[in-house]
Amino acid sequence: MAKTTVSLIKADIGSLAGHIVVPPPLFNIANEKLEDAKRSGVINSFLVFNAGDDLELLMTHDRGENSPEVHGLAWETFKAAADKAKKLKLYGAGQDLLKDAFSGNVRGMGPGVAEMEFKERGSDPIVVFAADKTEPAAFNYMLYKVFADPFNTAGLVIDPKMSGGFEFEVLDALQNKTVRLKTPEESYHLIALIGTTERYMVSKIWRAEDKEIAAASSTTKLSLIAGQYVGKDDPVCLVRSQSGFPAMGEITMPFLHSYLVAGWMRGSHWGPFMPVGLKDSKCTVFDGPPRIVALGIQISNGMIASDDEGHPMFADIFADPAFDMARREALELAAALRRMGEFEPARLGPEAMEYTTLPLVLKKLEARFKEA
Ligand code: F6R
Ligand code: MG
Ligand code: MG
Numbered sequence: 001m002a003k004t005t006v007s008l009i010k011a012d013i014g015s016l017a018g019h020i021v022v023p024p025p026l027f028n029i030a031n032e033k034l035e036d037a038k039r040s041g042v043i044n045s046f047l048v049f050n051a052g053d054d055l056e057l058l059m060t061h062d063r064g065e066n067s068p069e070v071h072g073l074a075w076e077t078f079k080a081a082a083d084k085a086k087k088l089k090l091y092g093a094g095q096d097l098l099k100d101a102f103s104g105n106v107r108g109m110g111p112g113v114a115e116m117e118f119k120e121r122g123s124d125p126i127v128v129f130a131a132d133k134t135e136p137a138a139f140n141y142m143l144y145k146v147f148a149d150p151f152n153t154a155g156l157v158i159d160p161k162m163s164g165g166f167e168f169e170v171l172d173a174l175q176n177k178t179v180r181l182k183t184p185e186e187s188y189h190l191i192a193l194i195g196t197t198e199r200y201m202v203s204k205i206w207r208a209e210d211k212e213i214a215a216a217s218s219t220t221k222l223s224l225i226a227g228q229y230v231g232k233d234d235p236v237c238l239v240r241s242q243s244g245f246p247a248m249g250e251i252t253m254p255f256l257h258s259y260l261v262a263g264w265m266r267g268s269h270w271g272p273f274m275p276v277g278l279k280d281s282k283c284t285v286f287d288g289p290p291r292i293v294a295l296g297i298q299i300s301n302g303m304i305a306s307d308d309e310g311h312p313m314f315a316d317i318f319a320d321p322a323f324d325m326a327r328r329e330a331l332e333l334a335a336a337l338r339r340m341g342e343f344e345p346a347r348l349g350p351e352a353m354e355y356t357t358l359p360l361v362l363k364k365l366e367a368r369f370k371e372a
Contacts (some may be wrong), residue, residue, distance in 0.1 A: 002045075003117050004302045005067070006202055007059045008236045011111040014093035015053030015087025019133075022050040022280035025088065026081045030055060033077040039071060043304035045371050047312045051293055052132025052283040054234045055081060055093070055194035057294075058295075060303055066116040068104040074333050075102045079112060098226055108371040112136075112218035114120035114236045116138060116204075122125030124299040127317065128216075131238040131273070135284050136235035137197035138273060140300035144166070144194060145254040146239065146246050147205050147214065148183040150206070153250040156184075164209040170194060171203045171220045197262060198284045198352055199256060202322040207244065215239045241296075248296060252317055255292070264288040266346050268356045272333035277319025277325050289334045294318050 014022040027048055029136065034046040034057065047058040057074050085093035098110035107113055118124075131138055145152040147166040161327055165183045170193050170275045172178070181190045194199045205215040217237035241248050255275040265287045266270030274289045281293050296315035297303035304312035340346035347353070 001209055002062050002302075003064070004299055005061050005064055005070075005117040005368075006238055006299060006308060007061065007065075007067075007070055007113070007115045008056065008127065008218075008238055009059070009071070009106060009111055009113050009128070010051070010054045010056045010234070010236050011074075011078045011095060011096040012091035012092060012234060013056045013078050013082040014088075015088060018091050019283060019287055021043065022053060022055050022088065023088075025084055026055055026090075026169065029084055030077050031346045032075070033080060037073050040343035042073055045303055045306065045312055046349055047295075047297070047314065047330070049130070049278060049281075049293070049295065051130035051234065051236075052291055054130065054132055056130050056236065058128055058297075058304070059242060061301060062302055063173075065117050066107070067103050071104065071106045072102060072115075074111060075106050075109070096222070098222070105221075107216045110220070110222065110225065111219045112233060112236055114216045116213045116216040116240070118213050120189055120241070120301070123243070125241040126297050126299060127239045127241060127248065128295040128297060128314075129239070129292060130295075131233075131236075131261075132234050132281070132288060132338050133267075133271070133288045134235065134261040134273065135201075135221075135233045135267075136217055136219050137201040138195070138261035138263070138290070138292075139235060140194040140197055140200070141239050141259055142254040143202045143215060143217070143237075144191065146251050147189065148187050152253050153246045155246055155250060157282060159244065161209075162207070164207070164244070166214060167206045167208050167211070168194075168202055169204040169206075171201050171219050172199060173201060173219065173224060174199050176201060180204065198349075210250040212244075213240070214245055228355065243290060248317075252294060253322055255294075255318065258323050258326045258328045258333055260333065261290050262348055262352060263290045266351060266356060268358070269346060270337060270348065272337070274330035275318040277316045279319065284335065286338060289330050292314045298346075304342075327359045 032047040082094035096110040150156040257270040294317040320344040
């Protein structure tokens with residue numbers, strides 16, 4: 001059987017009332033463009049949704065990863081939506097489209113991409129994660145817990161298909177190099193790297209015994225592309241589930257609690273990750289807290305499994321009281337951190353602040369310094 005590709009491509013191309021939420025007219029444009037592309041056979045199925053101010057295009061097709069047709073479609077869709085955002089004078093219109101001419105792949109041009117190609121199993125459940133006001137390394141902790149921590153994922157101990165462990169690909173965003181580490185044998189080394197969230201991020205995960213793809217996440221560093229602050233990289237991640245991969249309930253387990261991620265206001269603060277349903281997928285207090293949505297889908301014969309009317313079906317996983325505790329914790333952590341204002345560690349350290357507007361402020365003081 002042919003392989004299926006799942007592509008999740010996202011960009012912030014303008015939003016309603018500052019950086020809060022993607023408004024309906026931009027969804028309409030994305031839905032129209034992707035419907036046309038489905039009709040003409042570029043993609044098989046799609047789902048448009050948002051993570052705060054980021055427009056998320058989830059697509060299935062059989063063109064493989066990094067397909068110029070599919071990436072071109074996403075680029076054109078973002079451009080059309082950005083034009084509409086500009087007409088409406090929405091905030092940050094066109095913000096993430098950093099380059100003028102499309103060169104066959106949206107990687108390195110601003111939008112974030114998570115893609116995986118695989119031969120469909122009898123049934124293929126996937127969790128689609130999308131976050132706002134944070135960065136790709138925000139998934140490091142979650143992915144370690146899901147694929148390498150037996151206290152999170154019972155299957156690592158109980159399921160013979162998983163007890164051989166997983167292989168993590170880690171990107172060093174500064175050097176633009178990758179390294180592969182195998183768990184459980186190298187789990188301490190893995191944490192040594194990915195605990196440094198400012199620099200290292202998990203890009204892909206495979207099941208060790210048969211090298212079957214298990215997870216893929218976006219690794220865009222907008223600041224390294226643009227050389228300056230252009231908003232955080234608001235990441236996306238795809239995780240395959242069940243029958244030899246972590247169960248849905250193991251993939252969502254890390255969000256029983258909140259944890260701290262970099263981003264939030266002006267991309268300059270540590271903030272609590274808050275799991276939310278789609279209706280709460282908007283960033284408000286102090287431009288946050290950084291939020292994450294999780295959609296459970298089934299891949300079925302090259303498509304996102306759809307209902308009787310042909311609409312793709314999804315389970316809005318975090319729209320559930322089971323995540324109320326994490327949300328409450330997130331607000332408590334938010335209050336504690338914000339009491340500290342602009343003092344570290346509430347604010348990010350000086351290296352991360354290099355890519356914000358703070359250096360412009362510090363420059364103004366430079367001439368006033370005298371030898372001590
Ligand atoms: C964070 C983000 C926002 C803005 C903030 C200031 O990724 O996009 O927190 O940084 O609202 O925005 P400006 O400088 O455009 O007024
Ligand atoms: Mg924005
Ligand atoms: Mg955003």
